[in-house]
Amino acid sequence: MAVVGTGFGGLGAAVRLRRAGVTDFVVLERADSVGGTWRDNSYPGCACDVPSHLYAFSFAPNPDWPRTFSGQEHIRAYLDHVADVFRLRRHIRFNSEVKRMTWNSERLWWDIETSSGRLCADVVVSATGPLSDPRIPDLPGIDSFPGKVFHSARWDHDYDLRGKRVAVVGTGASAIQIVPEIQPRVGRLTLFQRTPPWVMPRVDRAISGIERRLHRHLPFTTRLRRGFLWGVREVQVQAFTRHPGELGLVERMAKRNMARAVKDPALRAKLTPDYRLGCKRILLSNTYYPALTRPNVDVVASSLAEIDGSTVVAADGTRAEADAIVFGTGFHVTDMPIAERVVGADGRTLADTWAESGMRSLRGASAAGFPNWLTIIGPNTGLGNSSMILVIESQLNYMVDFLRQLGALGGRVALDARPAAVTAWNLRVQERMKRTVWSTGGCTSWYLDASGRNTTIWPGTTTEFRSATRRVHLDEYEVLRETTKATETRKTEAGA
Numbered sequence: 001m002a003v004v005g006t007g008f009g010g011l012g013a014a015v016r017l018r019r020a021g022v023t024d025f026v027v028l029e030r031a032d033s034v035g036g037t038w039r040d041n042s043y044p045g046c047a048c049d050v051p052s053h054l055y056a057f058s059f060a061p062n063p064d065w066p067r068t069f070s071g072q073e074h075i076r077a078y079l080d081h082v083a084d085v086f087r088l089r090r091h092i093r094f095n096s097e098v099k100r101m102t103w104n105s106e107r108l109w110w111d112i113e114t115s116s117g118r119l120c121a122d123v124v125v126s127a128t129g130p131l132s133d134p135r136i137p138d139l140p141g142i143d144s145f146p147g148k149v150f151h152s153a154r155w156d157h158d159y160d161l162r163g164k165r166v167a168v169v170g171t172g173a174s175a176i177q178i179v180p181e182i183q184p185r186v187g188r189l190t191l192f193q194r195t196p197p198w199v200m201p202r203v204d205r206a207i208s209g210i211e212r213r214l215h216r217h218l219p220f221t222t223r224l225r226r227g228f229l230w231g232v233r234e235v236q237v238q239a240f241t242r243h244p245g246e247l248g249l250v251e252r253m254a255k256r257n258m259a260r261a262v263k264d265p266a267l268r269a270k271l272t273p274d275y276r277l278g279c280k281r282i283l284l285s286n287t288y289y290p291a292l293t294r295p296n297v298d299v300v301a302s303s304l305a306e307i308d309g310s311t312v313v314a315a316d317g318t319r320a321e322a323d324a325i326v327f328g329t330g331f332h333v334t335d336m337p338i339a340e341r342v343v344g345a346d347g348r349t350l351a352d353t354w355a356e357s358g359m360r361s362l363r364g365a366s367a368a369g370f371p372n373w374l375t376i377i378g379p380n381t382g383l384g385n386s387s388m389i390l391v392i393e394s395q396l397n398y399m400v401d402f403l404r405q406l407g408a409l410g411g412r413v414a415l416d417a418r419p420a421a422v423t424a425w426n427l428r429v430q431e432r433m434k435r436t437v438w439s440t441g442g443c444t445s446w447y448l449d450a451s452g453r454n455t456t457i458w459p460g461t462t463t464e465f466r467s468a469t470r471r472v473h474l475d476e477y478e479v480l481r482e483t484t485k486a487t488e489t490r491k492t493e494a495g496a
């Protein structure tokens with residue numbers, strides 16, 4: 001088996017494989033350390049928007065989280081700890097970027113080309129992450145900008161921002177964490193805002209020594225805390241998926257939060273969203289709005305359109321001088337980069353297969369024509385209000401059952417999702433999507449693909465997702481078996 005990626009998805013898969021008694025597997029990672037997106041995102045202020053005790057594996061609780069919301073460095077350290085405690089490093093091949101995976105229909109295995117060599121695997125678990133490959137808009141003039149340019153997920157810590165004129169592009173989850181951190185240091189900060197986000201207070205505090213001791217000595221208290229955090233979100237999600245009108249109440253709270261920090265009515269008008277709260281990700285911060293009121297900050301309510309020498313130019317014509325441009329412009333999400341590198345049974349890549357239909361899968365995991373290939377955080381598995389670790393663990397249950405079914409079938413077999421099952425699953429998902437705030441909220445978000453279809457979000461509770469992925473329904477798959485000729489060739493080769 002080959003697992004790709006060493007974020008929560010890849011490390012979680014490795015733990016579950018070992019627990020299922022599978023030891024003959026490798027984990028391929030293009031970087032030189034574990035941590036996934038929590039290794040790559042080290043920008044100032046980088047932190048999680050889900051409380052620490054819920055943003056962890058259920059099988060590896062951490063009684064020692066120092067804060068109610070974890071910073072990047074603590075999550076990264078947690079993943080390092082998981083890799084050590086579960087002795088996963090022996091399976092990991094670092095500096096091994098998967099360049100291409102090609103299904104071998106004769107042999108019923110995947111031929112994998114990596115930057116460190118070739119291998120073949122009966123089953124591939126692709127955990128390359130939904131927010132892993134940064135997206136920088138292709139702006140006219142960017143190549144001739146004389147200053148520094150970087151993306152939030154590739155922060156250049158050697159570049160000193162002190163006293164510099166900095167353009168920050170975007171007002172998503174990363175940008176609103178970055179702005180308050182760098183504002184006191186920079187000379188001038190120009191923020192390019194295409195759409196204002198809804199921002200709610202962040203109820204973050206240090207977890208006391210007493211609480212931590214309690215969690216350490218009475219582990220059920222950690223589970224209780226996690227259960228409470230999960231339960232609240234499980235109830236809340238009904239407003240997102242079934243009753244978006246109820247979110248109007250929360251909008252009023254968000255507006256009060258803004259009014260407390262932003263006294264200037266003109267700035268408040270710029271920062272007030274014109275779409276339903278929840279349609280785009282709700283952001284949490286106590287410092288973002290205060291930072292925007294500082295004298296060295298300009299908010300440009302327009303997207304960045306072009307760069308003219310050292311001048312950054314907004315779509316509305318606003319111009320500003322900049323020494324550095326920081327892009328908080330998100331990731332390749334609906335155009336999953338690994339899809340271009342996976343070649344299925346008919347010789348087409350997954351990206352080609354998805355070109356017309358948009359990203360689609362069976363139960364967020366498998367794709368028709370790509371046998372024995374499972375993805376973690378595949379199409380329509382994202383959450384708008386809870387922890388992705390819950391989704392990942394559900395998908396790992398599915399992976400373990402997939403392997404159990406393969407074992408039960410016996411011999412060299414592969415499971416290929418039936419096109420009709422994929423269609424039925426997606427009709428179900430898209431039907432439920434119609435009522436959700438992500439469809440009715442009146443916004444354009446990174447949850448939507450180029451054709452406006454939501455191919456990223458799961459339109460239900462995590463309990464429903466868990467139940468849908470508890471086991472593999474064999475009738476949704478075609479069972480492929482090795483041909484007699486291939487068996488003979490394999491035996492001859494093994495003998496030689």
Ligand SMILES: Cc1cc2nc3c(=O)[nH]c(=O)nc-3n(C[C@H](O)[C@H](O)[C@H](O)COP(=O)(O)OP(=O)(O)OC[C@H]3O[C@@H](n4cnc5c(N)ncnc54)[C@H](O)[C@@H]3O)c2cc1C
Nearest residue numbers: 005007008009030036037049050097098128129132387388
């Ligand atoms: C700044 C930020 C904040 C976030 N906050 C939250 C939050 O508050 N709550 C929440 O639930 N989620 C949050 N997320 C989402 C986060 O992506 C998921 O929660 C989770 O960490 C994804 O884990 P993963 O293992 O699937 O992917 P990743 O952590 O992205 O790991 C993917 C790994 O695959 C490797 N890889 C990719 N392509 C290849 C290749 N071709 N060959 C070899 N290796 C490859 C990458 O190097 C990486 O190590 C946040 C993400 C970011 C970026």
